[in-house]
Amino acid sequence: METLEHARDLFLQHHVRYEVSTYYVVLEALTSGASPSERRIPAGFDIDLYAIESDKGSVLSLESGELRKTLDDLCAACKEIIGPEGQSSTIEIIPSEETLVLDPSRHFEAEASVRIRISHLRGLDQPAGPSEEKARAVLEQRLHFLGVKRT
Numbered sequence: 001m002e003t004l005e006h007a008r009d010l011f012l013q014h015h016v017r018y019e020v021s022t023y024y025v026v027l028e029a030l031t032s033g034a035s036p037s038e039r040r041i042p043a044g045f046d047i048d049l050y051a052i053e054s055d056k057g058s059v060l061s062l063e064s065g066e067l068r069k070t071l072d073d074l075c076a077a078c079k080e081i082i083g084p085e086g087q088s089s090t091i092e093i094i095p096s097e098e099t100l101v102l103d104p105s106r107h108f109e110a111e112a113s114v115r116i117r118i119s120h121l122r123g124l125d126q127p128a129g130p131s132e133e134k135a136r137a138v139l140e141q142r143l144h145f146l147g148v149k150r151t
Contacts, residue, residue: 004080004145006076006077006080007076007077007078007080007081007146010073010076010077011051011143011148012147014051014070014074014112015052016049016050016074016077016148017049017148017151018047018050018143018148018150019048019050019150019151020150021045022042022044022046022128023118023128024040024041025040025041026038026040027041027125039125041124041125041126041127043119043126043128044090044118044119044120044132045117045132045135045136046115046116046117047115047116047117047136047139047140048115048116049114049115050111050112050113051070051074051111051112051113051114052109052110052112053066067097067112070112071095071096071097071112074095074114075114078093078114078116081139081142081143082116082139088131089118089120089131089132089135090117090118090119090120090121091116091117091135092116092117092119093115094114094117095114096112096113096115099113100112100113118135118139119132120132
């Protein structure tokens with residue numbers, strides 16, 4: 001529980017919010033004599049977390065070291081909330097190191113972004129199943145418990 005307190009502190013310090021979307025894999029089928037066709041497979045979920053710089057006098061920028069520090073804090077907090085639910089699913093933490101998000105609801109304040117991707121190893125043509133749903137639900141429950149709001 002101590003590590004969750006550390007994660008809570010980091011999430012609150014950076015005023016973190018999150019969004020959930022379906023992660024799709026696009027498969028292209030090439031058949032001789034026919035036009036290529038694509039299938040979109042719902043292969044899991046993306047949980048995108050957004051954070052601002054904790055120091056009120058400073059603004060995140062690609063040139064400052066504050067973006068790197070904010071991303072490091074956010075990745076550390078994400079690692080702490082991922083539990084054993086990830087054993088039946090694949091969970092990746094993907095920082096957006098060269099991207100700042102501008103949030104119009106916060107007067108276009110620059111935000112750092114980290115993605116938690118929940119997927120599986122059953123094959124690219126297989127959709128997400130109960131284990132990915134469970135991992136998403138548990139992670140959302142932990143985020144809610146730690147005071148992170150879904151937008």
